[in-house]
Amino acid sequence: MRPTSQDVIFRSNDPSDLRIGDVMVSVADIPAHAEKVCVLIGVPQDVGVERNGGRQGAAQAPEAIRRALTKLTITGMSEAVSAGRLVIADAGDVETDGKTLEQIHDEQHDIVAEVLRAGYLPIIIGGGHDCAWPTIRAMESAGKPYGVINIDAHADVRPLKEGRSHSGSPFHQLLAMSNSHLLAGGFAEFGLQQHSVAQAHLDFVRDASMHIWMLNEIRRVGVESAWELAWNACATSHRMYVSLDMDAFASAFAPGVSAPAADGFAPAEISACLRHAARSGSLAAFDIVECNPRYDVDGRTAKLAAAMIWEVLSC
Amino acid sequence: MRPTSQDVIFRSNDPSDLRIGDVMVSVADIPAHAEKVCVLIGVPQDVGVERNGGRQGAAQAPEAIRRALTKLTITGMSEAVSAGRLVIADAGDVETDGKTLEQIHDEQHDIVAEVLRAGYLPIIIGGGHDCAWPTIRAMESAGKPYGVINIDAHADVRPLKEGRSHSGSPFHQLLAMSNSHLLAGGFAEFGLQQHSVAQAHLDFVRDASMHIWMLNEIRRVGVESAWELAWNACATSHRMYVSLDMDAFASAFAPGVSAPAADGFAPAEISACLRHAARSGSLAAFDIVECNPRYDVDGRTAKLAAAMIWEVLSC
Amino acid sequence: MRPTSQDVIFRSNDPSDLRIGDVMVSVADIPAHAEKVCVLIGVPQDVGVERNGGRQGAAQAPEAIRRALTKLTITGMSEAVSAGRLVIADAGDVETDGKTLEQIHDEQHDIVAEVLRAGYLPIIIGGGHDCAWPTIRAMESAGKPYGVINIDAHADVRPLKEGRSHSGSPFHQLLAMSNSHLLAGGFAEFGLQQHSVAQAHLDFVRDASMHIWMLNEIRRVGVESAWELAWNACATSHRMYVSLDMDAFASAFAPGVSAPAADGFAPAEISACLRHAARSGSLAAFDIVECNPRYDVDGRTAKLAAAMIWEVLSC
Numbered sequence: 035m036r037p038t039s040q041d042v043i044f045r046s047n048d049p050s051d052l053r054i055g056d057v058m059v060s061v062a063d064i065p066a067h068a069e070k071v072c073v074l075i076g077v078p079q080d081v082g083v084e085r086n087g088g089r090q091g092a093a094q095a096p097e098a099i100r101r102a103l104t105k106l107t108i109t110g111m112s113e114a115v116s117a118g119r120l121v122i123a124d125a126g127d128v129e130t131d132g133k134t135l136e137q138i139h140d141e142q143h144d145i146v147a148e149v150l151r152a153g154y155l156p157i158i159i160g161g162g163h164d165c166a167w168p169t170i171r172a173m174e175s176a177g178k179p180y181g182v183i184n185i186d187a188h189a190d191v192r193p194l195k196e197g198r199s200h201s202g203s204p205f206h207q208l209l210a211m212s213n214s215h216l217l218a219g220g221f222a223e224f225g226l227q228q229h230s231v232a233q234a235h236l237d238f239v240r241d242a243s244m245h246i247w248m249l250n251e252i253r254r255v256g257v258e259s260a261w262e263l264a265w266n267a268c269a270t271s272h273r274m275y276v277s278l279d280m281d282a283f284a285s286a287f288a289p290g291v292s293a294p295a296a297d298g299f300a301p302a303e304i305s306a307c308l309r310h311a312a313r314s315g316s317l318a319a320f321d322i323v324e325c326n327p328r329y330d331v332d333g334r335t336a337k338l339a340a341a342m343i344w345e346v347l348s349c
Numbered sequence: 350m351r352p353t354s355q356d357v358i359f360r361s362n363d364p365s366d367l368r369i370g371d372v373m374v375s376v377a378d379i380p381a382h383a384e385k386v387c388v389l390i391g392v393p394q395d396v397g398v399e400r401n402g403g404r405q406g407a408a409q410a411p412e413a414i415r416r417a418l419t420k421l422t423i424t425g426m427s428e429a430v431s432a433g434r435l436v437i438a439d440a441g442d443v444e445t446d447g448k449t450l451e452q453i454h455d456e457q458h459d460i461v462a463e464v465l466r467a468g469y470l471p472i473i474i475g476g477g478h479d480c481a482w483p484t485i486r487a488m489e490s491a492g493k494p495y496g497v498i499n500i501d502a503h504a505d506v507r508p509l510k511e512g513r514s515h516s517g518s519p520f521h522q523l524l525a526m527s528n529s530h531l532l533a534g535g536f537a538e539f540g541l542q543q544h545s546v547a548q549a550h551l552d553f554v555r556d557a558s559m560h561i562w563m564l565n566e567i568r569r570v571g572v573e574s575a576w577e578l579a580w581n582a583c584a585t586s587h588r589m590y591v592s593l594d595m596d597a598f599a600s601a602f603a604p605g606v607s608a609p610a611a612d613g614f615a616p617a618e619i620s621a622c623l624r625h626a627a628r629s630g631s632l633a634a635f636d637i638v639e640c641n642p643r644y645d646v647d648g649r650t651a652k653l654a655a656a657m658i659w660e661v662l663s664c
Numbered sequence: 665m666r667p668t669s670q671d672v673i674f675r676s677n678d679p680s681d682l683r684i685g686d687v688m689v690s691v692a693d694i695p696a697h698a699e700k701v702c703v704l705i706g707v708p709q710d711v712g713v714e715r716n717g718g719r720q721g722a723a724q725a726p727e728a729i730r731r732a733l734t735k736l737t738i739t740g741m742s743e744a745v746s747a748g749r750l751v752i753a754d755a756g757d758v759e760t761d762g763k764t765l766e767q768i769h770d771e772q773h774d775i776v777a778e779v780l781r782a783g784y785l786p787i788i789i790g791g792g793h794d795c796a797w798p799t800i801r802a803m804e805s806a807g808k809p810y811g812v813i814n815i816d817a818h819a820d821v822r823p824l825k826e827g828r829s830h831s832g833s834p835f836h837q838l839l840a841m842s843n844s845h846l847l848a849g850g851f852a853e854f855g856l857q858q859h860s861v862a863q864a865h866l867d868f869v870r871d872a873s874m875h876i877w878m879l880n881e882i883r884r885v886g887v888e889s890a891w892e893l894a895w896n897a898c899a900t901s902h903r904m905y906v907s908l909d910m911d912a913f914a915s916a917f918a919p920g921v922s923a924p925a926a927d928g929f930a931p932a933e934i935s936a937c938l939r940h941a942a943r944s945g946s947l948a949a950f951d952i953v954e955c956n957p958r959y960d961v962d963g964r965t966a967k968l969a970a971a972m973i974w975e976v977l978s979c
């Protein structure tokens with residue numbers, strides 16, 4: 035792991051106006067017996083996006099999102115932080131220099147598995163959506179049943195390319211595992227847009243007896259109600275992994291993504307889902323992927339990603 | 350007509366992931382006896398916008414929108430397409446080189462009229478809103494009663510300039526026709542913003558006993574309810590022409606338009622209206638106008654326009 | 665005061681399509697006995713933003729917003745304007761050349777106080793949010809009880825820096841006044857985002873027995889209902905000052921601001937609040953601050969600001 039550059043971390047150094055950057059600790063400094071420990075893990079690569087024919091830039095997301103996140107205040111968390119009940123730690127970035135995507139994924143698996151073993155909440159900052167695969171493998175390594183919800187405009191259940199993982203394949207890999215600890219009916223796609231997903235991909239998910247919530251249906255039911263239905267169907271394990279692809283948002287709100295979508299969620303809709311997840315006590319892993327600073331407009335998407343992480347930290 | 354360049358058409362060539370571009374046919378290849386045939390007609394000009402004092406760029410919209418549209422999947426349409434019940438055809442672009450706007454309009458009239466005669470649904474991709482006038486004339490040429498709904502921030506009922514049509518005049522021309530086949534009360538403006546329309550223009554529409562739905566009123570009633578009220582008032586003919594000016598959307602969602610509006614519809618609101626229209630069985634002609642790629646942000650508006658066409662194709 | 669350059673004022677010069685620019689008068693030409701006189705006052709400076717460590721550009725807002733505002737139609741106001749019941753006047757800009765921020769504030773105070781004395785509605789176009797402080801002082805100079813609502817993502821209750829006012833301090837200054845005419849419980853913050861405000865700042869407002877409406881709470885209650893609750897709590901004086909920081913909007917709708925927020929209000933939500941305020945008969949002063957054309961996207965934010973002023977003019 036490569037420690038986060040101190041230039042990236044904003045600190046107010048003002049006790050009356052503390053920011054996330056002021057209270058964030060390194061993993062070495064995580065105190066024992068904290069109730070909730072969140073560990074940021076950056077994965078600054080877009081190799082999987084490139085393999086999937088997408089446009090690169092997601093490698094810059096961990097830095098951009100950390101810059102935005104560390105500026106946010108700790109309002110609502112101050113007591114928990116100062117009492118040591120809530121710890122926000124930064125494990126730095128997975129080392130990517132001179133590595134293949136498979137090596138990067140292996141290192142990501144190892145750190146996520148270690149964080150899970152410690153009973154902490156890993157918050158992975160991608161990178162492309164292929165980042166979900168090593169996180170899934172880390173959930174597997176824990177040897178316990180789990181569920182997964184993917185908040186996304188796309189299904190990301192494409193087959194491997196030449197036997198290799200890419201940003202469109204992680205949930206194919208999830209559903210193709212044999213002897214998986216994924217619960218029966220424990221996976222849901224949330225927010226898919228009909229014109230952006232192939233029928234064969236929907237069939238693949240449904241044939242695995244998993245759940246699909248199309249954006250249209252979600253709107254008919256109401257986002258919060260749909261989320262609770264999806265959650266209750268998947269979360270019987272009390273170990274949930276939630277993956278948030280930033281292209282689930284309308285590109286007005288998240289212009290800086292690999293594959294922008296004209297329509298999609300508004301920020302408050304996903305905030306509400308994440309608060310529900312974080313408060314449930316069942317959230318075991320969380321990631322934010324496909325933020326692409328190269329196409330961002332004045333940091334809008336990195337700020338939105340940071341705000342989403344903040345919701346998970348603060349609940 | 351100028352055939353669409355093959356460079357513009359995206360094809361996956363993957364039977365398990367077919368896109369609009371894979372199934373789109375040329376008009377020469379439309380099979381007999383299809384239930385629903387949609388014919389794309391590009392009108393790559395912005396002469397009418399220029400005459401109206403607007404900023405140019407809409408001439409590039411047919412290419413940009415076709416690029417985005419042909420990438421969309423055929424999910425939900427596959428069976429109808431493979432059974433030959435649904436045909437998506439591309440008539441190419443109206444020839445504009447060396448032509449006056451009047452000549453361009455005449456050619457547009459001829460192709461739209463021909464498509465209507467064949468019982469197909471023309472989907473015109475403008476170009477400025479003056480494109481609505483030749484489409485109206487083609488509806489007239491059919492010799493049957495019809496209705497029109499204009500989804501727009503502006504009324505576009507300005508008088509001609511020096512006797513000539515422009516992007517602000519099409520619905521003036523509609524209402525000024527004598528012996529028209531437009532039904533009494535068969536025209537509605539949908540989405541007008543009070544600070545963007547002159548009182549005299551509202552009076553002109555109301556004096557013709559036609560309908561105005563201001564954006565504020567639509568929100569009070571709810572977009573879908575307001576649409577159904579507007580539709581039911583206009584659609585007694587079972588031959589409806591729906592014109593969608595992209596500036597009806599808030600510019601956050603549709604930045605690439607000739608005259609952006611700070612407020613306006615969200616994508617899902619208009620999707621719902623178009624699905625209602627397409628499912629009614631009464632939609633006889635549809636267009637999307639005023640998309641202006643020159644001012645677009647990362648193709649956002651072209652993608653939104655493509656998604657709106659997709660709704661009409663898929664229902 | 666520096667008169668507005670005539671280049672900035674759009675005029676249609678078309679009696680059937682009059683715009684704000686056609687009917688706007690200079691303050692010298694305000695007729696006696698008008699029922700409602702609105703006076704635009706520009707404050708083209710961003711010194712207070714700079715002092716607060718923010719990014720500059722708000723100095724260009726008065727010009728950009730006037731350009732957009734004067735293009736808007738007078739639909740719905742025509743009769744009141746032609747009958748002389750409604751007057752829209754432009755006092756020009758506070759002189760800033762070679763002045764300190766304190767001198768600029770003093771000049772702003774003087775013109776706002778003069779406008780208030782005349783019984784007119786001052787509409788101040790900032791400038792940074794420090795513009796609120798001279799307006800508050802002008803409300804004080806009137807010697808009558810008043811209330812204030814700040815529509816904002818941030819609380820702007822930071823202490824002075826080296827004894828000097830800045831764009832983050834105006835409501836600190838408001839609440840720190842002794843012998844103020846501000847009513848008990850007469851101040852509300854409306855739209856604050858939890859991760860963008862320090863706990864100490866929330867405490868400062870609550871310790872003064874004032875009101876805080878966080879964006880989340882507003883959404884739970886509904887924007888219009890929350891606004892009416894905030895208004896009824898503050899507006900017992902029948903003299904209300906409403907301050908609108910453009911960063912209260914989601915940056916999708918208002919990208920051109922000093923400190924953009926990923927989430928926030930949609931345009932229609934604030935329109936509704938402002939219509940309620942303007943119709944109440946209690947609106948005594950209004951401003952729009954923190955619009956920053958340097959970061960705007962195709963004038964989107966200036967247009968939104970203009971539309972908000974239009975709502976106040978037209979009610």
